[in-house]
Amino acid sequence: MNALYSLLFVFLLVLIPLFGVDAAHLRSIFGVCIPMTAFIIFLVGFIYKVITWARSAVPFRIPTTGGQFKSFDPVLFPQNKLDCPQTGAQTFFRMVLEVFAFRSLFRNTAVSLHENNGPVVAYKSSKWLWLFAITFHYSFFIVALRHLRLFLEPIPFFVHGLEFVDGILQIGAPTMYLTDAGLVLGVLLLLGRRLINPRINYISYASDFFPLFLILAVALSGIYMRYYAKVDIMAIKELTMGLVTFHYHVPDAITAPFFVHVFLVSVLMAYFPFSKLMHMPGVFLSPTRNMPNDTRAKHHVNPWNDPKIMAHAYADYEKEFGVPMAEAGLPLDNPENGVPHDEADA
Structure with a gap:
């Protein structure tokens, strides 16, 4: 039911700009006011969340570890410098692999219970979730970077490079980008996991399904514009450059599919700072990841300790x-x- 409610809500979001533009002729509202308001909400909410997390006290060293700590006998007990970092440099490399390669998800294992001469718990490697996640995230990231061509003039050189590599397997005209297919496939696989797996489905709320359906709608509306509706890209560029330079103008050549796409993107931006999607900046501020495990090497004093109470070694x-x-x-x-x-x- 949570999935159904989320799907119906996204469907209603698609209908709003269709009626608002075609029936009510609110082109300036959906082309300028809503996107700018959504961007302001996204920016303010994003900064507020990050500042709030950064100001939160972390009285204890609580890094998540999964390997051997630095030992007095490094020959018999070699330190696992990535799973149990003790220095800032080791923690930095751990964070790099976590952010860019999803290392902890790559090491994910699936648990199953087998009834062979009694219940037996078994663990096995589960790389498929890592593959779905990294395909989705990198496709989303590259698609967002490619859209910079609409907001910048001249277009940065790396955007041209991304478009070339992304469309290297050209199929038809216009060029079919690999990340378009990767984004849709990644969302469908992550969505299917929540729908098919009974254990994941049981703990999934509407807040888990809604962003997936919303991102899927954003991707499909963009693909529809590019490959089927054939919108006027020059008119869209005129509108987006007007938003950047605060010279607002909505060309008449822009049709309803573009307003649907922009409205869905605006909803995603406004929803982002208040949702689970904020794990993107949250990983950088997570004490379970960004702190070295050096409690045996250094004495850390809890900043919440009452100064009147003497420590008892x-x-x-x-x-x-x-x-x-x-x-x-x-x-x-x-x-x-x-x-x-x-x-x-x-």
Whole structure:
């Protein structure tokens, strides 16, 4: 039902600009006012979220680790510098691989329960989710960069390079871009995973389905414009350059499919800062990723500690409670702390 509600809501979003432009003739509203308002909401909301996260206190070192910590015997116990980084440089390389290669998702494993002579939990590699995710994200990123040609004059050289590489397997005219197919395929696969897998479907809310359906609608409307509707690209360039230079003008040659596409993009921009899509900047501010695991090498003081309360080191704790610890059979760093005072004096 969550998927159905999300799909119906996206369908209603498609109908709004169709009626607003064709029936109500609100071309300036859908061509200028809504996109500019959405961009302002996106920018302000994005900055506000990032500043809020950056100002949040992180009193403890809580990096997620999955490998051997730096040992006194590096021969027998070599450190895993990416899964258990101890320095800033090691953490930096871990973040680079996380952001650009989705390394933690690549190492993802699937869990299954088998009934062979009793329940047995089995783990196996699960690379398909990583493949779907990286295809979707990189396709989306390249498509967004290619759209810079509509907002910049002259067009940057890297945009021409991206268009050449993206359309290297030219099929028909206009050129079919690989990222157009990759974006749609990636969204469909991620959406199908939530619909088909009963465990993922059970924990999926409308907030999980809606952005996928919305991004799919944005991609399909853009593909429809490029390959079927054949909109006037020069008129669109005139409109977008007017938005950038604050000289607003909506050419008459622009047709309804463009307004549908722009309205869906505007909804996505306005929705972005308040949704789960904010994981894009969030990964840079996640203490489970951006902090080195150096708690055994350095002493970190909790900034929330009351300055009136004196710290009680373990050595002092062992001196105070060494006797009952020894009687309970607990190991002591200093065995002398486990000897009663009268025996020690004697």
